[in-house]
Amino acid sequence: MKSENNFDNSVIMRNITKTFPGVVALSNVNFSIKKGEVRGLVGENGAGKSTLIKILTGAYTPDEGEIQIFGERFEALNPIISERMGIAVVYQDLMLASHLTVYENIFLGSEFAKFGLINKKAMIKKTEELLRSLQYDKIINPIDKVSNLSSAHKGMVAIAKALTKNAKVLILDEPTAVLAEKEINELFRVIKQLKNEGISIIYISHRLEEVFEICDTVTVLKDGKVVGHKKVEETTEDELITMMVGRDLKKEMFREREIGEEILRVENIKSGKVKNCSFSLRAGEIVGLYGLVGSGRTELARALFGAEPIEEGKIYLKGQEIKKLSPSRAIKKKMGFVPEERREHGLALKLTVKENINLPIYSRISKLGLVKTKEELKNTHNFIKSLSIKTPSIYQKVENLSGGNQQKVVLAKWLASESEVFILDEPTNGIDVGAKEEIYELINELASRKNAILFISSYIPELMSICDRILVMREGTIVGEVKRKDFSEERILSLAIKNKNNKVGVHQNESK
Amino acid sequence: MSQNNESLSLAETSKKLKFTWNTQRVILLVVIAMWVFLSIATENFLTLSNIQNVLRQVTIQGINAVGVTLVIITAGIDLSIGSVVALINILFALFLVKGLPIWLGILIVLAIATGLGFVNGFFIHQFRVPPFIATLAMMSIARGAALLISGGRNIFGLPRSIANFSSGTFLGIPNLFWFLVVVIIFMEFLLRKTTFGRYVYAVGSNPEAARLSGINIGLVIIGVYMIAGFLWGLSGILETSRIWMGVPSTGTGYELDAIAAAVLGGASLMGAQGSAIGAFLGALVMATIYNGSVLLNINPFWQRIIVGIILIITVSIDQMRTRKK
Numbered sequence: 001m002k003s004e005n006n007f008d009n010s011v012i013m014r015n016i017t018k019t020f021p022g023v024v025a026l027s028n029v030n031f032s033i034k035k036g037e038v039r040g041l042v043g044e045n046g047a048g049k050s051t052l053i054k055i056l057t058g059a060y061t062p063d064e065g066e067i068q069i070f071g072e073r074f075e076a077l078n079p080i081i082s083e084r085m086g087i088a089v090v091y092q093d094l095m096l097a098s099h100l101t102v103y104e105n106i107f108l109g110s111e112f113a114k115f116g117l118i119n120k121k122a123m124i125k126k127t128e129e130l131l132r133s134l135q136y137d138k139i140i141n142p143i144d145k146v147s148n149l150s151s152a153h154k155g156m157v158a159i160a161k162a163l164t165k166n167a168k169v170l171i172l173d174e175p176t177a178v179l180a181e182k183e184i185n186e187l188f189r190v191i192k193q194l195k196n197e198g199i200s201i202i203y204i205s206h207r208l209e210e211v212f213e214i215c216d217t218v219t220v221l222k223d224g225k226v227v228g229h230k231k232v233e234e235t236t237e238d239e240l241i242t243m244m245v246g247r248d249l250k251k252e253m254f255r256e257r258e259i260g261e262e263i264l265r266v267e268n269i270k271s272g273k274v275k276n277c278s279f280s281l282r283a284g285e286i287v288g289l290y291g292l293v294g295s296g297r298t299e300l301a302r303a304l305f306g307a308e309p310i311e312e313g314k315i316y317l318k319g320q321e322i323k324k325l326s327p328s329r330a331i332k333k334k335m336g337f338v339p340e341e342r343r344e345h346g347l348a349l350k351l352t353v354k355e356n357i358n359l360p361i362y363s364r365i366s367k368l369g370l371v372k373t374k375e376e377l378k379n380t381h382n383f384i385k386s387l388s389i390k391t392p393s394i395y396q397k398v399e400n401l402s403g404g405n406q407q408k409v410v411l412a413k414w415l416a417s418e419s420e421v422f423i424l425d426e427p428t429n430g431i432d433v434g435a436k437e438e439i440y441e442l443i444n445e446l447a448s449r450k451n452a453i454l455f456i457s458s459y460i461p462e463l464m465s466i467c468d469r470i471l472v473m474r475e476g477t478i479v480g481e482v483k484r485k486d487f488s489e490e491r492i493l494s495l496a497i498k499n500k501n502n503k504v505g506v507h508q509n510e511s512k
Numbered sequence: 513m514s515q516n517n518e519s520l521s522l523a524e525t526s527k528k529l530k531f532t533w534n535t536q537r538v539i540l541l542v543v544i545a546m547w548v549f550l551s552i553a554t555e556n557f558l559t560l561s562n563i564q565n566v567l568r569q570v571t572i573q574g575i576n577a578v579g580v581t582l583v584i585i586t587a588g589i590d591l592s593i594g595s596v597v598a599l600i601n602i603l604f605a606l607f608l609v610k611g612l613p614i615w616l617g618i619l620i621v622l623a624i625a626t627g628l629g630f631v632n633g634f635f636i637h638q639f640r641v642p643p644f645i646a647t648l649a650m651m652s653i654a655r656g657a658a659l660l661i662s663g664g665r666n667i668f669g670l671p672r673s674i675a676n677f678s679s680g681t682f683l684g685i686p687n688l689f690w691f692l693v694v695v696i697i698f699m700e701f702l703l704r705k706t707t708f709g710r711y712v713y714a715v716g717s718n719p720e721a722a723r724l725s726g727i728n729i730g731l732v733i734i735g736v737y738m739i740a741g742f743l744w745g746l747s748g749i750l751e752t753s754r755i756w757m758g759v760p761s762t763g764t765g766y767e768l769d770a771i772a773a774a775v776l777g778g779a780s781l782m783g784a785q786g787s788a789i790g791a792f793l794g795a796l797v798m799a800t801i802y803n804g805s806v807l808l809n810i811n812p813f814w815q816r817i818i819v820g821i822i823l824i825i826t827v828s829i830d831q832m833r834t835r836k837k
Contacts, residue, residue: 327723348722366706
């Protein structure tokens, strides 16, 4: 506390380098923030934002560099020191215990208590004071259950919780992803108030217009390096986007293919937050689908496969409308779906490779309910060979395979069921580089065999390297399409980031 | 290349045998050790009549253990076993006393038991009631119904042939035990050879992945609880034959014995693990303990304590082994 007054900066990070096996996550990063400053931190997925934050909160130890917090030097932090030094994060998924009340959450782990007996009254009173200071005392009741609060109010509780720990540096990680317009304005009011109290705020968001509205300065990360640091008055959205993109393209994976007839057509689909989505896939085509977190890309994928109910709109397969879509019907109509959460939705982890591969086709390889074991084994061996799945045995439990091999098992399921339309949601997520290339090759091969592929990814270079065209989603709807000859990371990203009314020189779909 | 594949698959097959063998090996060793010990330590254990006795004792518990294993593989549980056995016992006894033909009585009570299983499965699937709660409710309802129908009194006056059946043997093996043999073979077949069996394991491992693979989960869940209900009905009929009357308080605690036997036999309450043979071995361990402690003149109250200790040790060993992997 003594040294605090002598320094303008609350946090200085110098020459921070952090490597993970095979990846340099941060290289020589310098980052500092002043008291009462609101700093935007932007960059594409994988640019190093979360690594930087994790170093500041003590979750990761940097390989090199030093950190100064209010003048005190550290080579590395740990979560306890970081919290004691006044650094607090409010994550997108909030990390609140939803069954507990507001005040219980705020004082979780630091309850007012004597001899193990909790002083409920004092905590409720203190919570009321806190909420009053945020002007939320009439709106949030300390004894409400957190599960009954709206996302915006949960966010406020998380901020209040950070304030009880005497936070001096507050990190907000995509705080507006789940908020409505009005709630965002409320949040900004609170941010401004905290700023006036001298609290430094690091504001991470993909929504650049918000950065311009609330931040004083903005830092752009790309490939683990700081590529720009600007006052918001001195820059534009376009300039920031230019700084963010332009990463080295991975190996070109695109292959010329003959593109055939339309297989899948989707008209004005509505399902949950997905609305008004229309597009089509043709035989032999690889179509990318890009969108930021929360843009509805996964929801769209699940709706296409019948995993979520479709409220409005039509789906045609080979010109024939499919009504009452469900996963089993989708499979019968030769669709295959690789879900984003491979372990939660894609695989029966405790079962063997053999059983997982054959899961969608047991009704086909059986007679009177009896499994034809010979075909089951033949199938399994075929796909283990053709996808070169590395497993010690076909009886290996899938949970013991590596991520890449697990993903191949999921793909094998849909090859076994002879799918013609493949919906791949982040198929290369969490698998190593070598396995990624194998998956790309596989996707190319599928396309060259006249299948239609929808390739969903949050990583633009990946889509650019393999797709014929890329659809871009924002706020639950498809806002644009970019053809291969027009591919540029900048165009795609600006479609995904910018407001509908901002023109970016890319032809946009007619918006409603 | 294909030759290569074949030799590969051969190696894998032997590996698989070894693996499943492993889960049940411990419990098989326990059975063998206990039988060897009792053969030496007591004069009467290794006699035809005593072995027949053990097989009679293991039958009902064995059927229940096999049935509840099927449920446990789906990551479910069934607490209604004992109560449904009692209800079926009362109904069957009542039908026989009222002069209904035996075959008709059997058909009716089996249908009722299967229907109760359907109710369990329906609420579990349709309304997402946790299996523990749904079957706890059924446990209460079925027991209440048994008491209500019988007026809380035992029902006497069943045909002599009913009692004779349970004491009779076929090929030197008690009639009752043959039912267990059939149930085990049926269940092993169902789990290993049929699509339904594959789906049962898949639903137990990951219902969402199963659904996204086109499996009708409702059919699997409801089917499983119906099969289980049917087996509780069979147990109820055999119980009637064994005690030769209707006793509304019979079957108390059967569900816990069955779950213990299933777990001893390698079923995991987390789902996707378990086998009919394993459940049988688990039940055999427990029946042997009961039989052995009588022969050894151990205070019968010790039996439950011993079962509890064996249960906790077996599962601990199993957990340690899987953790190590």
